[in-house]
Amino acid sequence: MNISVIGGSKCSKKDYEIAKELGGLIAKEGWTLICGGRTGVMEAACCGAKEEGGTTVAILPSADAKDANPYVDVKIPTGLGYARNILVVRASEIIVAISGKYGTLSEIAFAFNEDRHVIGINTWKIKGVVPVKTPMQAISQIKKILKKRK
Numbered sequence: 181m182n183i184s185v186i187g188g189s190k191c192s193k194k195d196y197e198i199a200k201e202l203g204g205l206i207a208k209e210g211w212t213l214i215c216g217g218r219t220g221v222m223e224a225a226c227c228g229a230k231e232e233g234g235t236t237v238a239i240l241p242s243a244d245a246k247d248a249n250p251y252v253d254v255k256i257p258t259g260l261g262y263a264r265n266i267l268v269v270r271a272s273e274i275i276v277a278i279s280g281k282y283g284t285l286s287e288i289a290f291a292f293n294e295d296r297h298v299i300g301i302n303t304w305k306i307k308g309v310v311p312v313k314t315p316m317q318a319i320s321q322i323k324k325i326l327k328k329r330k
Contacts, residue, residue, distance in 0.1 A: 182237075183322065184214040184272035186287045187221025187280040187303070195279045198301055199224035200231075202276060202315035207234020209319065214271045216241065216264070217248040217255065221278045226251035239267045266290045274325055276318050277303040297325050 183206050187199060203225035206213050213229045215222040217238020226236040230251040238252040243259030258264040262283055269275060269290040277284055277300045284303060291298045292308055299321045300309040312318050 181209075181211040181326070182214050182272040183211045184268050184275045184287075185221065185225040185278065186215065186268060186275060186284050187225075187278035188284060189216075189218050189220040189222065191220040191224070191279050195221060195302055196224040198315055199278050200228035202278070202301075202318060203228030203230075203234070203236075204232040205315050205319045207232035209322075212237060214239065214268060216268055216283075217252050219249060221280065223249035223251065225278075237271070239264050239271060262286060266294075269294055269296060272296070274299065274322050276301070276322075277309065279303055 199221040207229040212235045214237045217240045226249055229236050236252050237254040238248045240247055240257045241261045241264050243257050245255040245257045248255045265287045269287055275291045275296050275298045279302045288298055298309045299318045300311050310321055
């Protein structure tokens with residue numbers, strides 16, 4: 181199971197800690213974490229996943245794998261800039277957005293176009309985004325979604 185964590189390349193310390201905790205919880209479930217692979221929310225989620233022995237995959241906007249944060253296992257350099265956002269979405273069954281600006285908003289829009297579920301923590305308040313307050317609540321929502329699919 182792949183879970184994408186999306187969010188800003190710059191974020192508050194609070195959102196960094198939320199993303200780190202979420203990454204750890206994703207790894208504990210045995211799921212693979214997909215993200216854009218750079219800084220901020222993406223780095224935090226990867227860091228948390230790595231601390232729990234998880235696997236992290238970065239779909240990078242640049243053509244250089246060296247641009248990935250140090251917690252990435254699989255680096256996919258695309259050279260596509262923001263256009264790579266659709267790949268981040270398509271690579272996962274469920275998307276969790278933490279804070280973020282217009283790049284995150286575009287990923288949320290792509291997720292809806294691709295019939296993906298979106299869970300949000302401190303992010304855009306948009307119809308269809310399931311708001312939660314904590315990483316544990318996000319994991320609970322993911323499990324509910326997966327249970328409905330069976």
